[in-house]
């Protein structure tokens with residue numbers, strides 16, 4: 001996609017709209033690529049829950065904190081702070097750990113090793129503290145998590161678990177979180193002088209996170225540099 005055809009280089013007040021449409025499409029394509037839970041073995045189902053837990057439990061709040069440190073606008077700071085407050089106050093990491101325990105899918109050394117390389121790539125990206133790019137990555141993340149919850153809940157149910165608090169909460173609250181992050185993006189982009197970086201550079205974090213999610217589900221290491229975004 002070229003900058004002209006995508007509309008990503010315009011400076012209208014709604015210049016986040018093409019980015020949001022693009023991210024929605026990426027999430028849809030990602031979910032459509034996943035194997036159906038009924039076609040997976042119990043070991044494969046356990047491993048997906050375990051790898052998801054290995055990535056989300058210890059990194060989501062850290063990456064959202066990195067986003068807070070990266071942005072400059074008052075609106076973005078306020079939106080991200082609300083998100084962080086909810087994560088900590090409602091103990092979302094504990095909720096996810098409970099979900100993994102109930103599904104007999106607590107991450108092992110092998111699960112952590114399977115995601116290590118792609119996880120490290122996202123960590124290095126977050127360390128750049130680049131406001132607009134990291135906001136795009138987190139908006140993609142929230143949007144993905146929300147739409148992934150029915151799939152994750154299905155995997156856990158098939159593993160004999162009745163624990164659904166984590167998936168119930170994130171299937172609902174992340175609708176608001178995603179919209180709020182795009183509002184933060186709009187505020188942040190108002191502070192970014194034109195022209196914006198190219199779409200390829202803006203979506204760098206999205207591409208890295210998408211490769212990590214593909215590893216969680218497919219346990220296939222994809223080169224993010226050459227993956228289409």
Ligand SMILES: [Fe+2]
Pocket residue numbers: 087092170
């Ligand atoms: Fe959460």
